[in-house]
Amino acid sequence: MDSSRARAEAPVEEEDRVLTGRSEDVSSAVEALQGGTRVAVLLLGDHGIGKSTLMEAVAAKLSGEVTPVRLHGSPALSHVPYGVLAPFILDLPVEDATSQLAVLRIFWSYLEGERRATQKPLLLIVDDAHDLDEATAGVLVELAAAGWAKLLVSAAARPGLPEPLLQLWFEGIAERHDLRPLTREQTTEILAHQLGPQVLPNVAEVLWEASAGNPLLLGCLVDDAKNDGTLLQRNGVWLLSRPLNSHGERLTDVVRRQLLRRSADERKALNLVALAEPVSRTLIEALVDEATVAGLIEEELLRVSDAPQPELRLWHSVYGDTLRNLISPARSLQLRQSLLRLMDREPASAEGLLRHVSWSMECGVEVEDRQLLRAAVLASRLFEDDLARKAASQVKDPELQIAARSVIARTHYNTSNHAAARDILEADFAKGRTVASLLTGSLLWAAVLSALGHSPADIMKRADALLRAGERLAADNPGDAESILTATRDRVRTIRSMVLALAGEGAAAAGAPDRETGGNVSGGDDDGQPANNLDRAFSLALQSEQLLVQGKPDSAYAAAKAALEAAGADHGELYFLSDFLMVRAVTAVIHAGDWTAAESLLGGFVAAFGPSLISFGGGVHAATGIILLYQGKAAEAKRTLRAALEALRVADPQQLFSLTAAMAFAAAAEVGATEKAAGLLADYESARPAVSRYLRTLSEMAVVYGKARLGGHRRAAEELEKLGRPDGAPNTAGLEFDALAFRLALGDPEAAVRLRELKPALEGRRAAAVCGYAEALGTEQPAQLLDAAKSCEEAELWGFAGLAYGAAASAYHAAGDTLRERMAVSQQQRCRDRAESLPGQEPDGQDDxxxxxxxxxxxxxxxxxxxxxxxxxxxxxxxxxxxxxxxxxxxxxxxxxxxxxxxxxxxxx
Missing domain, CATH: 1.10.10.10 (Winged helix-like DNA-binding domain superfamily/Winged helix DNA-binding domain)
Structure with a gap:
């Protein structure tokens, strides 16, 4: 599909944006046109990829060296010989209109006049060369081959260049550049240039995926998202408040103009695919024709799957909503009926079913209740909340309505509206007339209550109603009584495992006895085995948190990985389970100081969970900020964590806001940003505490540390000690290490003594490096302090490395060793520079x-x-x-x- 025509006078801002990632192409093209071996530079790429703007950038670089003459291909003149040359050959006699030699002579006369006026070589700048007629292309080639002018040509990759121009490349006298889509990094750079540096990474990820790296589509999506409030700025941070709207004004205008260039059959095929995708290629070919479909595939407007029964989709998925919005309801219904006449079955894929149901609702066609419910569930999993609510609200069967309302509750959970989700789920809790409807939504109900701050004991007390309802249902159905009671008890066991895992309450896992069995309801049957995969996953997640508390992050990570494997792929109503378990895994590797593993986990999350990035992206950014804070990069951590907070204000499904606010406060205090620290502390104090015991305690430690950094908290060491060794809690070496690390960073010498005692009980290279520094402090030997500093550097703990080098410098000073003191001070400064450097930037101060x-x-x-x-x-x-x-x-x-x-x-x- 074609892009906008107005390119020659694109604003500098637009030019810079499209040229991101194209500097090598510009330089190479300029060099080729300045040299003597190339007569042409050919720029090819998809529509909207930035060919015209790139061409203008090349022309601008050569502006003082050439005489530019511009030509523009036109679809209306593509079959008219010499049509685009008409303004230059007005003096051509009618009898010579078909003579290439005559046209060449007149055209050359015009060009020579231009050249004489400037006394500079000619450069013919030809845009949209794919729309040139072959005769014109032949004239241009003759001029270039004779050395009279050089060519700078752009063309769509499909249908490509006319044969004469392509021949220049075959003969080796033209340089060809095939422009590729932007990478994720280049998209991030463009957004930073256009919006500013504070753009959440998940924003760049979503926009890159939606635009497929096409600069024109990216610009349309950004402008439309800003106009409708989807992309907004809060406290200087750009974030997405909801999924992208793909039928905004600018994108619609681009698609409409592209459709006008298509034949009636092509428009029909594109509309059918947009309305039904993914749809059988055979069906579309039956309604249009094979040649039309093949042409659209060749031009990369449609893509075809490799399945045994090939299916068609739009090449750019963002065009789907736009095209559907352009089709009138009457035309949509007509196309639907024509397609249904040829279909012998419903769509096989879940996505196909979703489009089929959505299309039916748009046309006002009644859809069967079970199909509506299936579509609602799928839409909620894809975070298409509006569609999910619309489909669920149309379910009429009273028994299915419980499941439908649970889907609506799930859409509220997607956006962290836990109160609305609770109101819906509690109205239906323990009221179903079948086992399926009785259990529907019960796990989500418990998760919502946990998010709202209810304790595991309180939730389990309320869950007793589910057991009572199961008993009543079993009494009403004696033939199925055993299976009903088993299913209900298993669900209550799973609820208990889940709320304990969410809260990280290992001590409560022994719990109150199950009044039915006399045993525990801590997860598992009477033989101690898990009741189901979810039960096992939650038990392992709880184990992971307890190992963290005990100072065993490597073992905690192994337990979290095992939990992910136990949970499997399909979690039913607990669609957020993978994200919850991922938080546990990332927490473990961060505690361990394994930054490579953390980066891999977070990168894998971003790649695998595209639809949920708007809801869960804030958590990814928060984890990155905590890593930076632990590494000693406080200034960068402050920026990152503050940006994460803005995303978590929109959606916080894992209840990470209070932790992020606490860490952001600590980072702001570290760099002396007093006013910002005050605001971040207020955010923390007004937020609901983290559900997890470990994260809640860690948040409290960060706040104490921040207050001490600001100089107004004399009892910081005492409070940190208490948080690390809570009264009556067994084996909290992990919590104690976190508290001692904060105390050591504050310069508390007693912390070093306790860290030396604690070291044998701890896992992870972060603990090893910090405890190594504590050991070196005990010896007061400068050589050992230097070794400790190197270990901290290897662990990328730049803050502690700087402290160790500083201690070594003091020891050398006391010994009168000026040279080594100076070297240690130099190394300390290098660590400080590294901590203060921006991402991808080498620190200054390399004069060491x-x-x-x-x-x-x-x-x-x-x-x-x-x-x-x-x-x-x-x-x-x-x-x-x-x-x-x-x-x-x-x-x-x-x-x-x-x-x-x-x-x-x-x-x-």
Whole structure:
């Protein structure tokens, strides 16, 4: 589909946006046209990919060197010989209208006049060359081949260039650039340029997926989303408040103009696919014709699956809503009836069913209740909440209405409207007349109550109504009594496992006895085995949290992975289970300090959970911010966490707002942003606490740390100690480590003593590095402090690395070793620079000359500065003289000096 015509005078802002990621193409094209071996540069790509703007950028680069003459292909003139040359050949006699030689002579006369006026070589700039007639293309090739002018040509990849122009490339005298869609990173760069730096990553991800990397579509989606409030700015942060609306004014205008260029059969085929996708290729070909469908596939307007029975979809999915919005209800109904006459069965795929039901509702056609319910469930899973509510609200069967209302509750849960979800679910709780309707929504009900702050004990007390309802249903159906009671008890067990896992309440897992069996309802049958896969997954999730509390993050991660495997792929009404378990897994690897694993998990989440990114993207950003804070990158962490907070205000399905606010407050306090810290503290204090015990305690620690950083909390060490070792709680080494790490960062010497005692009980490289620093502090030996600093660097804990280097510098100062003190201070500054550097930016301060040396080289240089000979250095360090000589020689080379005489200058003595 074609893009807008108004390209030659595109604003600079638009030009910069489209040229993101194209700088190499611009440079290469300019060099080719300036050189003597190429007569043409050919730019090819899909419609809207930015060919015309790129071409204008090349022309602008050459503006002082060439005489530009512009031509523009036109579909209306594509079959008229020399049609686009008409303005230049007005003096051509009618009898010579078909003579290429005559046309060439007149056209060349015009061009030569232009060239004489400027005294600069000719550059013919040809846009939309795919719409040129072959005769015109032949004239242009003749001019280029004769060396009279050079060509800068753009064309759609399909149908491509006319044969004469393509021949230039075959002969090796033209350079060809096939423009590719933008990458995710380039899309992020464009959004940052257009909107500003504070754009949530999930915004870039959603827009990149929707636009398929096409700059024109990206611009349309951004403008339309801003206009309708889908893309909005809060506290300087750009975020998506709901799924993209794909029938905004600008995108609709682009699609409408593209449709006007299509034949009636092509428009019919495109409309049918938009209304029914995915739809059988055979059906569409029966209603249109094979050649039309094949042409649309060739031009990449439709894509075809490789299934045994191929299905068609629109190439750009965002065109679907736009096309459907352009079709009148009467025309839509007509197309539906023509398609249904040829269909012998309902769509096989879930997505096909969803479109079929949606299309029927749009046309006012009545849909069977079970089909409506299936479509509502699918739409809610895809976060198409409006469609889910519309389909569910049309279900008439009283027994199915309970399930339909639970779907509506789920759409409220999607947007963190827990109160609305609770009101719907509680009205139906324990009131079904069948086992299926009795249990429907019960797990979501418990999850909603947990999100609203109800304790596991309170939820289980309320869940007793489900057991009573099961008993009544069993009494009414004696033939099925056993299966009814088993199903109800299993569900209550699963509810208990879930609410305990959500709250992280391991101590409560022993719980009150099951009044029916005399055993526990902690998950599992009487033999202690899990009642079902969900029960097992929640039990493992609880185990993961308890291992975290105990200081075993590696083991906690293994348990979280096992929980994900146990849960399987289909979680029914608990569609958020994978996200909940993912939070547990990410929490474990962050606690362990395994940043690579954390990045992999978060990246995999983004790739796998596209439809839920608007709801769950804030959590991904929050995790990234916490990692930055732990690494010591407080300024960047503050920016990232504040942006995450804005997303979590819109949707917070995992109840991460209070944790994120606490961490953002700590980061703001760390960098001395007092006013921002005050606002973030207010956010934390007004929010509902995190459901999970571990995350709730961690939030409280971060707030205490932030208050201490701001200088107004003298009892910080005491409060952190209490949070790390809660009264009566067994084995909380993990919580205690978090508290001690905060205390150590605050400079509390007692924290180092306890960390040394705690080290054997802890897992993870973050704990190993921090405890190593604590051990080195106990020795007061500068060499050990340097080793600890290196370990912290390897763990990418830049804050603790800087503290260790600072402690080493103090120890060297006390020993009177000025050179090593200076080197340690230099290394400390390097760590600070690294912590303050922006993403992808190398820190400044790389003038750390002595930091270029290895530890052994620095030892030898330090002795040489003190005046020791090579032999004396060898004796001091118990190495050979040759070893000393070799290290000194390499040190001279690294320091760019000629010998010993210059060492004192480099060392600053």
């Amino acid at each position: 000359t002595l930091g270029l040396l290895t530890r052994r080289e620095r030892d030898i240089v330090a002795l040489a500065v003190r005046g020791l000979s090579d032999r004396q250095i060898a004796a001091e360090l118990q190495v050979s003289v040759r070893t000393v000589e070799g290290h000194l020689y390499r040190s001279y080379a690294k320091l760019n000096i000629s010998g010993r005489d210059e060492l004192r200058r480099v060392a600053g003595e």
